[in-house]
Amino acid sequence: MSTTEVRLTLNGREVAAAAEPRSHLADFLRDEHLLTGTHLGCEHGVCGACTLFVDGRPVRACLTLAVSCQDAEVRSVEGFDEDPLMARLREAFSRHHGLQCGYCTPGMLATAYDIVRRLPQADAARIRRELAGNLCRCTGYAGIVAAIEDVLAGDPPPAAVVPVERRRRPRPRTEKPAAEATRTSDSQPTAPADESLPDRAALADGVALERTLRLAAPPERVWAVLSDIPTVVSCIPGASLDAPPEDGRLTGRCVVAAGPMKASFRGRARVALDAAARRGSVLGRGRDGLSRSSLEGLLDFALHEESEAAARLELAMRYRLKGPLAQFGRPALVEEIADRLLAQVSDEIARRALAGPPAEGTGAAAAPQRALGGLGLLAHALRGLVKRILRRR
Amino acid sequence: MKSAPFDYLAADDLADAGALLREGGKPVAGNQSLGPMLNLRLVRPGRLVDLSGLPELRRVEEREDCVRLGAAITHAEIEDGEAADPTGGWLRAAAAGIAYRAVRNRGTLGGSLAHADPAADWVIVMTGLCATALLAGPEGARRVPLEDFVTGPFATALGEGEILTAVEVPRPGRGARWGYWKFARQVGEFAKASAAVLVDREAGRLRCAVGALGRQPLLLDDPAGLIEGRVDPGEALRRALPERAVEDLALHVTALRRALEAATA
Numbered sequence: 001m002s003t004t005e006v007r008l009t010l011n012g013r014e015v016a017a018a019a020e021p022r023s024h025l026a027d028f029l030r031d032e033h034l035l036t037g038t039h040l041g042c043e044h045g046v047c048g049a050c051t052l053f054v055d056g057r058p059v060r061a062c063l064t065l066a067v068s069c070q071d072a073e074v075r076s077v078e079g080f081d082e083d084p085l086m087a088r089l090r091e092a093f094s095r096h097h098g099l100q101c102g103y104c105t106p107g108m109l110a111t112a113y114d115i116v117r118r119l120p121q122a123d124a125a126r127i128r129r130e131l132a133g134n135l136c137r138c139t140g141y142a143g144i145v146a147a148i149e150d151v152l153a154g155d156p157p158p159a160a161v162v163p164v165e166r167r168r169r170p171r172p173r174t175e176k177p178a179a180e181a182t183r184t185s186d187s188q189p190t191a192p193a194d195e196s197l198p199d200r201a202a203l204a205d206g207v208a209l210e211r212t213l214r215l216a217a218p219p220e221r222v223w224a225v226l227s228d229i230p231t232v233v234s235c236i237p238g239a240s241l242d243a244p245p246e247d248g249r250l251t252g253r254c255v256v257a258a259g260p261m262k263a264s265f266r267g268r269a270r271v272a273l274d275a276a277a278r279r280g281s282v283l284g285r286g287r288d289g290l291s292r293s294s295l296e297g298l299l300d301f302a303l304h305e306e307s308e309a310a311a312r313l314e315l316a317m318r319y320r321l322k323g324p325l326a327q328f329g330r331p332a333l334v335e336e337i338a339d340r341l342l343a344q345v346s347d348e349i350a351r352r353a354l355a356g357p358p359a360e361g362t363g364a365a366a367a368p369q370r371a372l373g374g375l376g377l378l379a380h381a382l383r384g385l386v387k388r389i390l391r392r393r
Numbered sequence: 394m395k396s397a398p399f400d401y402l403a404a405d406d407l408a409d410a411g412a413l414l415r416e417g418g419k420p421v422a423g424n425q426s427l428g429p430m431l432n433l434r435l436v437r438p439g440r441l442v443d444l445s446g447l448p449e450l451r452r453v454e455e456r457e458d459c460v461r462l463g464a465a466i467t468h469a470e471i472e473d474g475e476a477a478d479p480t481g482g483w484l485r486a487a488a489a490g491i492a493y494r495a496v497r498n499r500g501t502l503g504g505s506l507a508h509a510d511p512a513a514d515w516v517i518v519m520t521g522l523c524a525t526a527l528l529a530g531p532e533g534a535r536r537v538p539l540e541d542f543v544t545g546p547f548a549t550a551l552g553e554g555e556i557l558t559a560v561e562v563p564r565p566g567r568g569a570r571w572g573y574w575k576f577a578r579q580v581g582e583f584a585k586a587s588a589a590v591l592v593d594r595e596a597g598r599l600r601c602a603v604g605a606l607g608r609q610p611l612l613l614d615d616p617a618g619l620i621e622g623r624v625d626p627g628e629a630l631r632r633a634l635p636e637r638a639v640e641d642l643a644l645h646v647t648a649l650r651r652a653l654e655a656a657t658a
Contacts, residue, residue, distance in 0.1 A: 021441070044394075
């Protein structure tokens with residue numbers, strides 16, 4: 001692991017310290033310079049507690065790499081002792097009960113300072129809009145908004161901290177280039193999958209996803225493919241089984257990639273099939289150890305005859321995504337990923353169905369290992385799909 | 394949470410950046426979209442290549458019929474009018490609605506487009522404005538219309554080692570109108586539904602685009618009919634996306650109606 005010497009002006013003082021490239025500015029201030037006034041709440045840009053000034057502009061310290069601040073002018077809450085405008089804001093926050101525990105306060109003050117200097121005409125509604133990126137969990141926002149309104153109404157002193165012209169600054173490189181290629185989940189040990197399966201009732205409030213797939217193949221042949229778990233798994237890009245399924249129970253994994261994200265879900269599922277009615281269900285749960293995210297889901301599926309050479313597969317899924325991946329797992333996004341995946345899977349199932357009955361054991365051996373160009377959500381969707389399709393007994 | 398370790402290189406210029414990316418590396422500019430994914434360890438690049446200081450990406454070029462905005466221009470620079478806005482304020486208003494000011498101060502136009510979050514503002518706004526992405530790569534430079542640049546959720550037409558250098562926004566003709574409407578449950582959140590409508594008869598550009606669909610923006614095929622009120626927005630959306638449940642499109646229909654109202658009322 002390499003470090004870089006970061007030189008910058010911190011609260012008016014030239015400082016230099018070694019930083020790992022991954023260190024964000026808040027950690028750089030807190031750990032290297034013991035300036036603990038910059039608070040970390042969510043550490044992914046949502047709460048605003050770490051807001052401070054870089055080159056005179058408020059930024060999220062948790063989303064600002066220290067190495068990207070070479071030669072910058074950084075000002076944290078500790079650097080405003082002598083600032084008349086900040087003094088005015090501090091008094092107003094006290095007077096209006098604009099803080100209780102104080103955790104959000106450094107970020108609130110930074111944003112308030114920016115509002116006062118940038119939007120001198122702001123009314124209460126505008127102040128609230130500007131404060132939307134700073135969360136407070138105790139006093140509520142009334143006192144904070146009142147404090148800022150008060151300062152704006154009272155002929156505030158000019159701001160001493162102003163944006164500096166964006167300049168191009170030479171930035172030294174890290175000492176040695178990375179020898180390592182991008183790591184994926186594959187190279188990391190994964191946590192053992194949860195032994196248990198979710199129950200149907202517990203998924204009732206999960207996100208619902210329903211789809212109809214039309215397959216250009218004779219229904220009985222499609223059913224033959226669907227009732228062979230290893231073959232179905234091999235139709236799903238990125239999915240593989242650990243071992244041949246036993247009694248409808250299976251363990252395996254599914255690698256899905258969405259943009260820069262990649263997740264490898266390991267888990268287990270139970271497949272139940274009703275050959276007479278050509279329907280079935282898959283219940284499963286999986287976990288991506290690296291992102292500490294889990295997906296559980298239920299898939300019900302039913303195959304219908306459209307004609308002698310065409311089948312319709314009705315899919316109804318409920319899933320729940322938990323953990324950091326859920327931050328990016330908006331239902332519309334999951335659906336899109338699922339649809340892209342389903343299109344590939346149904347084409348592949350139709351192709352296999354037309355090719356004839358699957359040879360014994362080909363599925364598991366032929367399971368493709370490449371990651372899908374989808375989302376983490378896709379992973380979820382995939383797992384759900386696998387489960388649905390695999391669900392048979 | 395802290396990011397997994399990675400190495401960091403700041404590229405000096407476009408040629409340098411291209412070489413670094415070809416050696417393997419994830420491009421980054423403002424780090425406002427990638428940053429959360431890094432900190433949550435959903436993304437673990439071996440190396441980041443910082444493009445935010447590239448002179449080629451920090452340029453704003455005003456031309457007779459368009460403005461070329463460098464990919465590393467920040468949202469705040471557009472919001473504040475520091476970067477030229479050929480539309481007379483449409484870009485500025487859209488920029489002001491992105492996330493929060495502290496994010497806009499670092500987040501960049503090109504970073505947002507290359508990240509290609511289906512619900513992001515620039516993805517739908519630039520598509521609606523008939524903008525063109527300018528790309529530079531090992532095979533040379535090329536131009537890609539925005540509607541072909543974003544190819545899916547978090548997916549773009551960018552090839553291996555290729556860099557989005559600028560976005561070319563055409564100057565609207567006289568009397569051109571614009572409507573952009575998005576629905577977000579909270580200020581600064583990603584949109585649940587969005588739509589953009591451009592009525593530029595002088596330049597022959599009519600466009601109705603719907604965003605935040607979880608996929609690339611949808612360009613409706615009869616913009617004139619929608620703009621002239623001959624086609625019902627709900628009907629147009631249902632026809633374009635027959636596989637989607639009607640209730641899932643309700644917000645998008647509303648977004649389209651409101652964007653149409655803004656552009657025609």
